[in-house]
Amino acid sequence: MENILNPTITFDVSLLEKVIQTANSTTDLQLMSRAQTILTQFLTQPNSYQKVPTILSLSSETNTRLFALQVMSSAIHNQWNTFTPQIIEAIKQFVLNMINQLSSDAAIPKVVLNKADTLLVELIKHLWPSYYPSFIDEVISTAQLNELSCNNSLSILSILAEDIYSEKLQTQHIFELKNTLDLNLPTITKFFLTVLTTSTNEQMLIACLKSLQTYIGVMTFQSFSTTGLAEALLVLLQKVNTESQLFISTLSVFVEISQMKVPPSPLPLLVSFTNIILEKIGSLQSFLTTPQRKMAFRLLTITVAQFLSNVQITRMNGEAINAIQSLVIFSDNCDGDAFFACSEAFLQILKNFEVDPMIPQREVIAQNILKVILCKMPAPREMLMVEENGVVVRRKVESINDVLETILKDSLSLLIKLVPSIGEFMLKCLYEETVIHRVLKICYSISAISSQLLPSIESSVFSKCVEILILKIGKGSTKSERVLLTGGLLVVISSYQKLLMNTPVFLHVVINKISEFMRDESQMVRVMAVNTFRVLCITCGATLLQNDILEAFNNSLKVDSVLGCLDRNERDCLFECFGIIIGLSRAELCEEFISRVFGRSHQIICEYQNTESDEMWRNERGLREAISDLKALLRTSQGAMMRYMNQIIAGVLAMYQNGMRRMFYTLEKGLSIGNMVVVLSDIIEVITMYLMGLDRIELKTSIHLLGGVIIPLFVKTPKLYRPASVVWLYANVMEKLGSEITDEVGNFYGQINSSCLEIIRDDMSSNPDIRRAYFKFLEIASKTVSSSFAVTSKSDFDLTVDIACWGIRHLDKEVYMCGLNIILNLLYIGFMNQNIAVMALFKDKVAEITNSVICANLDLCHTNNFDDMVEVLRRLVVVNENATKGVVVSYFNENFGIEQNQLLPYLNNVWAKKGVADQFKAGWLEMLVSTNEFKVHELKKTE
Numbered sequence: 001m002e003n004i005l006n007p008t009i010t011f012d013v014s015l016l017e018k019v020i021q022t023a024n025s026t027t028d029l030q031l032m033s034r035a036q037t038i039l040t041q042f043l044t045q046p047n048s049y050q051k052v053p054t055i056l057s058l059s060s061e062t063n064t065r066l067f068a069l070q071v072m073s074s075a076i077h078n079q080w081n082t083f084t085p086q087i088i089e090a091i092k093q094f095v096l097n098m099i100n101q102l103s104s105d106a107a108i109p110k111v112v113l114n115k116a117d118t119l120l121v122e123l124i125k126h127l128w129p130s131y132y133p134s135f136i137d138e139v140i141s142t143a144q145l146n147e148l149s150c151n152n153s154l155s156i157l158s159i160l161a162e163d164i165y166s167e168k169l170q171t172q173h174i175f176e177l178k179n180t181l182d183l184n185l186p187t188i189t190k191f192f193l194t195v196l197t198t199s200t201n202e203q204m205l206i207a208c209l210k211s212l213q214t215y216i217g218v219m220t221f222q223s224f225s226t227t228g229l230a231e232a233l234l235v236l237l238q239k240v241n242t243e244s245q246l247f248i249s250t251l252s253v254f255v256e257i258s259q260m261k262v263p264p265s266p267l268p269l270l271v272s273f274t275n276i277i278l279e280k281i282g283s284l285q286s287f288l289t290t291p292q293r294k295m296a297f298r299l300l301t302i303t304v305a306q307f308l309s310n311v312q313i314t315r316m317n318g319e320a321i322n323a324i325q326s327l328v329i330f331s332d333n334c335d336g337d338a339f340f341a342c343s344e345a346f347l348q349i350l351k352n353f354e355v356d357p358m359i360p361q362r363e364v365i366a367q368n369i370l371k372v373i374l375c376k377m378p379a380p381r382e383m384l385m386v387e388e389n390g391v392v393v394r395r396k397v398e399s400i401n402d403v404l405e406t407i408l409k410d411s412l413s414l415l416i417k418l419v420p421s422i423g424e425f426m427l428k429c430l431y432e433e434t435v436i437h438r439v440l441k442i443c444y445s446i447s448a449i450s451s452q453l454l455p456s457i458e459s460s461v462f463s464k465c466v467e468i469l470i471l472k473i474g475k476g477s478t479k480s481e482r483v484l485l486t487g488g489l490l491v492v493i494s495s496y497q498k499l500l501m502n503t504p505v506f507l508h509v510v511i512n513k514i515s516e517f518m519r520d521e522s523q524m525v526r527v528m529a530v531n532t533f534r535v536l537c538i539t540c541g542a543t544l545l546q547n548d549i550l551e552a553f554n555n556s557l558k559v560d561s562v563l564g565c566l567d568r569n570e571r572d573c574l575f576e577c578f579g580i581i582i583g584l585s586r587a588e589l590c591e592e593f594i595s596r597v598f599g600r601s602h603q604i605i606c607e608y609q610n611t612e613s614d615e616m617w618r619n620e621r622g623l624r625e626a627i628s629d630l631k632a633l634l635r636t637s638q639g640a641m642m643r644y645m646n647q648i649i650a651g652v653l654a655m656y657q658n659g660m661r662r663m664f665y666t667l668e669k670g671l672s673i674g675n676m677v678v679v680l681s682d683i684i685e686v687i688t689m690y691l692m693g694l695d696r697i698e699l700k701t702s703i704h705l706l707g708g709v710i711i712p713l714f715v716k717t718p719k720l721y722r723p724a725s726v727v728w729l730y731a732n733v734m735e736k737l738g739s740e741i742t743d744e745v746g747n748f749y750g751q752i753n754s755s756c757l758e759i760i761r762d763d764m765s766s767n768p769d770i771r772r773a774y775f776k777f778l779e780i781a782s783k784t785v786s787s788s789f790a791v792t793s794k795s796d797f798d799l800t801v802d803i804a805c806w807g808i809r810h811l812d813k814e815v816y817m818c819g820l821n822i823i824l825n826l827l828y829i830g831f832m833n834q835n836i837a838v839m840a841l842f843k844d845k846v847a848e849i850t851n852s853v854i855c856a857n858l859d860l861c862h863t864n865n866f867d868d869m870v871e872v873l874r875r876l877v878v879v880n881e882n883a884t885k886g887v888v889v890s891y892f893n894e895n896f897g898i899e900q901n902q903l904l905p906y907l908n909n910v911w912a913k914k915g916v917a918d919q920f921k922a923g924w925l926e927m928l929v930s931t932n933e934f935k936v937h938e939l940k941k942t943e
Contacts, residue, residue: 001038011051013058016042020063039067049075053094062109069115076122092132095123100142103152113152121159129180136184140191150195151204154211157188161214188215189227196232202246205236209249216256224260233257234276242280243292251299258306274323277304301330301338305345321360324349328368332375339376343407346373350414366418367425373412374429377444378405405448412449423453423461431468436481439472443488450495462499463506465492470513479522486517486525490532497539504547507540511553518562518574526565530573537580545586554589563597568625572632579636587640597633598644601626605648609655614671617662620679627682634689645690649702652690653709656683660713667718677721684710684725688732696737703733727773735780768812775807775818782825797841800826805852816856820872823849827875846876850887 001019003009023035042048048071055068076091083091095116102108102116128135143153164177192215195208216224224230233253240247254277277300304327331342346369353362416422430442446453446465469489473482493500493510500507514536517529537544544550566574575597578590604626608616617623633641663676691699714726778800800822807819830838842849853872873888892898898906 001035005038005041005045007047011054013055013064016055016067017059017061017064020061020067024063043071043074046079049079049091056098062112065112066115069112069119073119073122076119076126080126088127088131092123092127095120099152099156100149103142103149104146106148114155117152117156117159120156121163124160125163125177128177136187140187143191147201147204150199151207153191154195154204154207157191158207158211158214161211165214165218182218185215185219185223186227189229193228193232196229196236202244206246206249209246209253213253213256216253216260219260221257221260224257230257230273234272237276237280242296248292248295248299251296251303254303255299255306258303274304274307277307298334298336298338301327301334302341305331305338305341321365324365325361325368328365328372332372340404340407343373343376343404343411347407347411347414350411350418353418354414363418363420366415369411370415370419370422370425371429373408373415374426374442374445375433375438377408377441377448379440379444408445409448412445413452416449416452423457427461427464427468430465436484439469440484440488443469443491447491447495454496454498457496457499459499459503459506462492462496463503466506466510482520483522483524486520486522487528489513490517490528493532494535497536500536501540501543504543504549507536507543508547508549508552511536511544511549515553515558515562518570519558519565523567523570526567526570530566530570530577534573534577534580537577541580541584545581545584545589550581550586550589554592563600568628571629575629575632575636582637582640587637590637590640594633594637594640594644597629598641601629602648602651605651605655609651609658611658612662614662614666617659617666617674617676617679620675624675624679624682627679627686630686631682631689634686634693638689638693642690642693645693649687649690652683652686656680656687657709657713659683660717663721664716667721673721677723681723681725684723684729688725688729691729692732692736699733699736722770724770724773727770727777731773731777731780734777772812772814772818775803775815775822778803779818779821779825782822782829794841797826797838798845801845801849805848808849808852808856819852820856823872824875827872842876847887850876854888854892 001015001022003012004016004019019035019038023032023039052068052072055071056065059065059068072091072095080088099116099120102113124132124135139153139156143150161181164174164181167174167177189212192208192212195204199205199208212229233250237247237250237254240250254273257273280296280300304323307323327342327345331339331346334342350366350369353359353366356362419425426442426446430439430446433439433442466489469485469492473485473489500510511533514529514533517525518533520526520529544553562574563571578593581587582590604622608620608623611617630641630645634645659676659680663673663680666673666676691702694702710726710729714722717723782800804819804822804826807815807822810816810819826838827842830842849872889903892903892906
């Protein structure tokens with residue numbers, strides 16, 4: 001294969017074909033790579049372009065021809081400045097003759113001809129206009145030879161415009177090219193006009209329209225209107241079949257035209273454009289049965305919408321008014337890009353209405369636009385939910401919806417000024433609308449402008465709106481209709497909740513309706529109902545209480561029925577509502593609810609407290625729900641729950657003990673334990689929340705109850721199944737008790753610390769949650785446990801430091817922070833308490849700690865805690881100055897080959913790259929410069 005690179009032997013085109021075939025299709029990857037390397041070398045050889053004529057004349061393979069054209073293109077691009085005038089002329093003649101030959105042969109693959117045209121444009125960019133001023137004229141004259149040549153001339157003009165007008169470089173040559181092409185626009189547009197008015201070949205007309213599109217963007221409406229192209233396009237639009245691709249291509253040109261800047265004075269042509277396009281829209285809108293027709297309708301609507309958004313209404317008078325009214329009618333039947341274009345047009349039209357109150361039929365048109373917009377508003381983000389197989393899931397937000405929502409909201413803001421009594425008008429639309437999803441859209445619109453309407457809208461208007469929706473819900477015959485209407489009702493209530501504060505009687509009606517929705521068969525209805533109740537509790541809580549509305553709601557709630565309907569998230573939200581009520585000092589209103597929930601949970605706990613059934617513990621759905629209810633109540637209503645928890649805490653503990661026994665037994669039998677670990681962890685969380693609700697005296701009294709159960713079970717549990725919640729329990733207790741630590745907690749500290757390093761290493765990859773829990777526990781222990789207890793022996797101290805250093809080196813930010821704080825806390829014990837024993841223990845660990853800190857600084861780059869790192873090093877310097885600084889020097893020498901006198905410049909360079917704060921650098925340098933090895937003048941040199 002390498003013979004094609006050898007200039008001393010005759011060039012073999014067939015061998016080149018084989019190399020190209022191997023590079024593109026072989027299954028031998030090594031052989032394919034070799035062939036590709038050879039082709040790359042051939043492409044870069046200075047004289048390869050001389051073989052292109054031979055290749056094109058002897059080869060009929062498409063890939064070989066494409067490669068040959070690539071070789072010539074590469075030579076023009078890379079070697080142009082080395083070519084003599086004779087070579088340039090030879091290349092020019094060769095390319096022109098090749099184009100003429102290829103474009104006259106119908107058998108030539110289109111991809112080859114397109115590549116040849118692109119090559120010609122690449123060449124022309126070097127020659128035109130100085131060395132080839134007649135290029136455009138020759139391209140157009142060539143088009144007269146036959147239809148194939150004409151098609152190719154259109155292709156060349158299209159590629160030329162795309163290449164030159166899209167060029168971002170602002171060189172003198174590029175400027176000259178663009179200017180020359182602009183000067184030739186009359187000639188080019190005349191050629192387009194000839195093709196559009198004389199050709200009957202559909203493919204040629206499509207090619208002409210495609211080429212025309214590339215030039216419209218640089219033309220003004222005035223210049224375009226003088227070319228005759230507009231009239232030709234209108235004729236074409238009227239006579240062409242609406243089902244054809246030519247119709248779509250014609251409309252695409254109109255879309256480009258509609259984006260032109262419109263002149264200050266009105267043009268009859270613009271009116272003709274608009275009227276004919278509206279006529280076409282009218283003929284299509286009732287027959288949108290095929291993708292082709294839908295595409296045509298979309299393009300037509302976009303065109304007329306952009307025309308109208310670019311023109312001041314007063315310039316078009318009666319014609320403009322008629323066009324707007326037609327657009328409003330058509331827009332109600334379109335969506336997607338077409339309606340997006342309409343919405344932009346509406347916004348511009350409304351802005352014109354705002355500044356010119358004398359526009360005819362201004363108020364009527366504004367009302368008609370309002371009717372359309374009301375039924376097109378996208379759903380707010382919190383409503384982007386659907387119910388799939390009985391489960392509510394959140395839909396993705398489409399980016400176009402964000403922009404459309406903004407446009408429609410801006411339009412509604414203008415309509416508030418333009419439409420008198422807009423509140424009553426929207427109510428009328430809501431009442432008259434019978435299509436359910438449009439009712440929902442109207443609700444979204446009413447909600448979208450709530451902040452602007454609230455100061456002026458009357459409570460009676462809002463009440464009427466809610467009444468209409470409740471009436472429609474009553475008539476809704478299907479589940480999906482009820483879901484949509486309920487969603488609309490709750491969106492409106494949430495948006496205008498402040499009005500309910502002034503209408504307690506009506507608020508009572510709303511609350512009762514919400515309690516009914518909470519028991520609905522649709523989960524989505526229940527989700528919206530509970531969330532709306534939460535909003536009302538937050539906003540109208542005082543009104544609800546003062547008028548005994550919540551008391552009536554509580555009596556009609558049917559707790560058992562509601563709890564049987566709601567899932568976990570809904571129940572948690574409802575518990576939060578009752579927490580809000582308790583916060584308003586009316587805990588007695590929640591008494592029955594809490595008692596019922598507690599009773600259900602207590603009953604299940606009793607069942608699990610002594611059961612010997614492993615099956616019950618493996619299929620623990622009822623227990624999980626009961627425990628989750630207790631957690632939710634403790635989280636939202638802790639004060640009210642404590643007296644209930646006092647009654648059952650012993651039973652909860654006994655249930656945990658029984659559950660752990662069942663888990664050990666199941667593991668011994670080699671059976672699956674299902675979700676037992678999760679359930680047992682949840683039980684520990686309930687115990688933790690209960691303990692945190694006690695005051696410190698009660699906590700010190702109660703904590704000993706756990707020692708005989710939790711610690712032995714925890715130690716006995718295989719490491720894989722040890723719940724992190726147990727560690728968090730003692731960490732929270734330790735943090736709350738502080739210096740009043742008890743022997744019970746101290747015992748647990750000893751149990752954990754003795755095996756903590758081993759556990760952490762075992763769980764390094766498998767259980768990050770428990771690893772974080774251990775570190776947090778040890779961090780709290782190092783801060784709150786007395787110094788004599790925290791450091792009971794050298795081995796205990798060394799183990800704690802080993803664990804902390806392991807954490808400092810860890811990528812997990814939480815683990816790293818805990819490790820660093822453990823060291824700081826232990827140093828604090830030594831320094832602040834003048835604990836000489838602790839200071840002495842640190843001397844042997846200086847090197848390990850220093851290495852860990854440097855590693856975290858340079859390798860892991862935990863950049864947010866430089867001050868803590870520096871503080872550790874400063875204190876270590878006091879403990880053992882020479883050892884600390886010696887470790888720093890040796891670390892950089894061994895790991896990076898940095899000598900002592902190069903350390904400061906090196907560190908400054910590293911810190912500069914990582915954007916390290918000046919105060920951190922100052923801390924490090926303060927620590928280093930204070931010794932004889934690092935002088936202040938060294939620092940000044942590096943700066």
